[in-house]
Amino acid sequence: MATGGVNADLAKERERATFDSEQLTNFLYRGPEKVRRKRYLQNLAIQDPVFKKAPLWAFLNREQQYATALKKHLHAYRRIQELGITEPVEKFYYREAAAPHENSPIGLHESMFIPTIEKQATEEQKRKWLPLCHSLKMIGTYAQTELGHGTFIRGLETTATYDPVAKEFILSTPKLTAMKYWPGNLGKTTNHCLVMAQLITKGKNHGIHMFMLQTRDMETHQPLPGIELGDIGPKFGFFDNDNGYMILKDVRIPRENMFMRYYKVLEDGTYVTPPGDRLNYLSMVLLRSAITSMIGQHLSQACIIAIRYSAVRRQTEISPGGEEAQVLDYQTQQYKLFPALATSYAMLMAGRFMYDFYLKTTAQIEKGDLGTMPQLHALSAGLKAFSTWECTAAIEVCRMSCGGHGYSHASGIPKIYVDATPGCTYEGENTVMMLQVARFLMKMYTNLQKGQELPSFVQYMTKSLDTKSCMKEEVAPKCLVMAYEHRASRLIKAAADAIQAMVMSGSSPQEAWNKNTVPLTWAALAFCHMFVVKNFFEMVEDAKMDGQTKAAFMALCKLYAVNGVITHLGEFIQDGYLNNQQVQYIQKSLLDLLAEIRPNAVALVDAFDYPDAILQSCLGRYDGQVYQALYDFAKSSPLNEKEVLDSFFDYVKPVQQELEAMNQPMARL
Numbered sequence: 001m002a003t004g005g006v007n008a009d010l011a012k013e014r015e016r017a018t019f020d021s022e023q024l025t026n027f028l029y030r031g032p033e034k035v036r037r038k039r040y041l042q043n044l045a046i047q048d049p050v051f052k053k054a055p056l057w058a059f060l061n062r063e064q065q066y067a068t069a070l071k072k073h074l075h076a077y078r079r080i081q082e083l084g085i086t087e088p089v090e091k092f093y094y095r096e097a098a099a100p101h102e103n104s105p106i107g108l109h110e111s112m113f114i115p116t117i118e119k120q121a122t123e124e125q126k127r128k129w130l131p132l133c134h135s136l137k138m139i140g141t142y143a144q145t146e147l148g149h150g151t152f153i154r155g156l157e158t159t160a161t162y163d164p165v166a167k168e169f170i171l172s173t174p175k176l177t178a179m180k181y182w183p184g185n186l187g188k189t190t191n192h193c194l195v196m197a198q199l200i201t202k203g204k205n206h207g208i209h210m211f212m213l214q215t216r217d218m219e220t221h222q223p224l225p226g227i228e229l230g231d232i233g234p235k236f237g238f239f240d241n242d243n244g245y246m247i248l249k250d251v252r253i254p255r256e257n258m259f260m261r262y263y264k265v266l267e268d269g270t271y272v273t274p275p276g277d278r279l280n281y282l283s284m285v286l287l288r289s290a291i292t293s294m295i296g297q298h299l300s301q302a303c304i305i306a307i308r309y310s311a312v313r314r315q316t317e318i319s320p321g322g323e324e325a326q327v328l329d330y331q332t333q334q335y336k337l338f339p340a341l342a343t344s345y346a347m348l349m350a351g352r353f354m355y356d357f358y359l360k361t362t363a364q365i366e367k368g369d370l371g372t373m374p375q376l377h378a379l380s381a382g383l384k385a386f387s388t389w390e391c392t393a394a395i396e397v398c399r400m401s402c403g404g405h406g407y408s409h410a411s412g413i414p415k416i417y418v419d420a421t422p423g424c425t426y427e428g429e430n431t432v433m434m435l436q437v438a439r440f441l442m443k444m445y446t447n448l449q450k451g452q453e454l455p456s457f458v459q460y461m462t463k464s465l466d467t468k469s470c471m472k473e474e475v476a477p478k479c480l481v482m483a484y485e486h487r488a489s490r491l492i493k494a495a496a497d498a499i500q501a502m503v504m505s506g507s508s509p510q511e512a513w514n515k516n517t518v519p520l521t522w523a524a525l526a527f528c529h530m531f532v533v534k535n536f537f538e539m540v541e542d543a544k545m546d547g548q549t550k551a552a553f554m555a556l557c558k559l560y561a562v563n564g565v566i567t568h569l570g571e572f573i574q575d576g577y578l579n580n581q582q583v584q585y586i587q588k589s590l591l592d593l594l595a596e597i598r599p600n601a602v603a604l605v606d607a608f609d610y611p612d613a614i615l616q617s618c619l620g621r622y623d624g625q626v627y628q629a630l631y632d633f634a635k636s637s638p639l640n641e642k643e644v645l646d647s648f649f650d651y652v653k654p655v656q657q658e659l660e661a662m663n664q665p666m667a668r669l
């Protein structure tokens with residue numbers, strides 16, 4: 001246990017901040033009342049002996065990690081019900097504090113299985129399944145991806161063939177590549193899953209549909225006949241989760257197990273078409289819509305750790321014989337960490353927009369208005385991809401900015417990284433998601449050419465490209481936003497022109513598209529980037545907080561925008577939109593912003609309001625006592641339990657003895 005009060009450097013950092021971090025905390029969590037409630041729930045979890053006593057994940061083997069994760073999350077599930085916590089965000093606060101570094105083996109049950117039943121099942125199906133789900137008699141997951149196909153859903157090979165005589169579906173994975181592979185918690189934890197399969201009725205394939213499949217006996221937990229299940233083995237992260245495989249050999253399920261709110265198969269096998277297309281992709285859209293906030297939180301934790309540590313860490317005397325500097329005072333260190341910090345705030349704001357937009361749009365879908373589905377799909381796919389790429393890259397920057405200690409699990413950052421980075425792959429591989437955005441943008445661009453009205457967030461396309469930037473020495477938010485709009489607009493036009501030129505010279509539209517997917521992803525990325533910048537400025541401007549807090553927040557927002565221009569400079573200057581002088585203004589503004597943010601850096605990460613018990617980082621401690629904590633962490637390594645390990649006698653000694661004997665003068669003769 002580290003002792004000694006708050007590290008003097010860290011204490012000074014908090015004193016010199018120009019704003020009150022509590023104000024920003026209140027804004028982030030939507031008001032002081034909600035902050036109080038968050039802290040209350042987190043403290044309840046942190047003080048619970050079941051969570052307190054649990055061993056640190058880093059020193060456990062995989063089976064122990066799985067068991068610990070299961071124990072903690074099931075205890076949390078029970079406590080949440082006992083405490084009457086019903087708000088999703090409050091459940092999240094409790095769970096995060098209860099099991100900060102354990103991924104939930106019942107996570108997909110709560111985040112995909114139950115929501116899919118709620119959204120895609122009939123009233124009768126809901127009445128039957130939901131009570132069983134809430135009491136955990138049924139524990140489910142979402143089984144879509146197969147060994148051979150993840151991205152191309154239409155290419156999935158699992159079949160559900162309707163038998164009108166028995167009024168049953170026959171589920172089958174007819175070849176090796178058809179086996180379900182990757183679904184979270186499918187291997188060992190769950191006893192049900194949603195299966196995505198090709199629906200075949202009356203000899204016709206109607207494409208991918210959803211079916212409820214019981215995989216294990218609800219008492220003995222043994223796999224049911226015709227079903228082979230297992231864990232897929234250790235992965236880059238998510239060690240404590242049993243991502244699984246599943247082979248189905250003509251498994252029969254009743255007709256009522258098809259999700260029939262929108263799509264139906266009548267008793268005689270007649271297929272009834274739904275009111276709209278792609279409705280059974282909505283579960284993916286839900287998670288995509290939630291991922292931007294989640295990944296922003298991952299990055300915010302990495303920033304707390306790296307920035308607090310950089311305030312405590314001193315290295316190299318700046319002038320001979322002088323005091324060694326806090327590494328946070330090096331401009332290069334600020335250039336690593338402050339854009340990462342700005343990115344985490346930008347993504348938290350984008351995530352806030354995205355989830356609100358999801359709720360608004362799905363409420364309309366529920367009423368039968370499917371008009372905004374394409375926008376919801378494009379925005380959720382784009383922000384999911386953009387945010388996970390940006391945040392995982394920034395988490396790695398945070399890790400490296402902690403030097404050697406960043407490489408240790410004691411820092412907490414490697415675990416954050418390995419749990420965050422699959423966000424680039426799951427719920428739609430990022431490049432593929434960006435191409436979906438490009439498809440939407442291209443459609444909007446074509447509509448614009450036809451003189452049609454565009455949705456508000458693609459209005460930027462309507463502006464003339466024949467302009468120059470308004471950027472002055474005082475880099476104004478308005479001019480920054482316009483620069484992003486210009487870049488996004490120019491890149492979509494460039495991709496459209498390239499495709500059109502190929503079509504005019506005889507290529508098919510598909511061929512022309514496929515030969516331009518790289519510029520298309522540039523355009524999609526530029527669109528997402530613009531959206532995040534614009535949303536960030538709007539949210540900061542609208543935020544209700546005192547002037548000093550707003551100024552500190554605005555500096556971060558500007559840094560996010562300015563740094564993006566510098567990182568992608570070529571795309572902003574290619575057509576001469578920004579001139580050399582303006583680029584110099586932006587470069588100077590970047591350095592000025594680093595200096596402006598410097599005194600507030602620690603307060604800006606304190607505002608995220610993560611207790612030490614959640615961070616579990618020796619480097620990110622609130623009191624900054626990092627060296628004692630690192631020593632304590634090392635001492636608790638199981639390798640230190642015995643002074644001399646058995647392996648010394650098993651392996652080192654015999655080899656030493658053999659080598660000694662071989663090297664005896666007599667032995668060499």
Ligand SMILES: CC/C=C\C/C=C\C/C=C\C/C=C\CC/C=C/C(=O)SCCNC(=O)CCNC(=O)[C@H](O)C(C)(C)COP(=O)(O)OP(=O)(O)OC[C@H]1O[C@@H](n2cnc3c(N)ncnc32)[C@H](O)[C@@H]1OP(=O)(O)O
Nearest residue numbers: 111144150151152153278281284290294373377426427428
């Ligand atoms: C409540 C939650 C709370 C907390 C959770 C928070 C965070 C999560 C935390 C942790 C996560 C933990 C574990 C992760 C679990 C992971 C699960 C998974 O990975 S599940 C599997 C996910 N798989 C995918 O995402 C597959 C990706 N592929 C696709 O989506 C599709 O194949 C693809 C979109 C690429 C193509 O579809 P296809 O049918 O081939 O369409 P096509 O390209 O031909 O386009 C046709 C037409 O349809 C439009 N469209 C496509 N998708 C959608 C959609 N979803 N909605 C609306 N419209 C869609 C497409 O744009 C096109 O339209 P136009 O013809 O151009 O008009």
Ligand SMILES: Cc1cc2nc3c(=O)[nH]c(=O)nc-3n(C[C@H](O)[C@H](O)[C@H](O)COP(=O)(O)OP(=O)(O)OC[C@H]3O[C@@H](n4cnc5c(N)ncnc54)[C@H](O)[C@@H]3O)c2cc1C
Nearest residue numbers: 142144145149150151182183184422425426427428429431
């Ligand atoms: C931690 C984790 C948890 C998961 N949990 C679940 C789960 O609970 N349920 C579930 O069903 N699945 C789950 N998955 C699977 C996940 O959804 C898929 O891995 C993901 O959708 C990507 O599909 P893929 O693996 O087929 O990648 P691939 O599509 O094979 O991607 C490989 C490469 O090909 C490229 N590529 C593929 N298609 C195209 C294209 N059309 N155009 C251009 N490039 C292309 C990609 O960009 C990528 O670079 C999980 C995966 C992980 C890592």
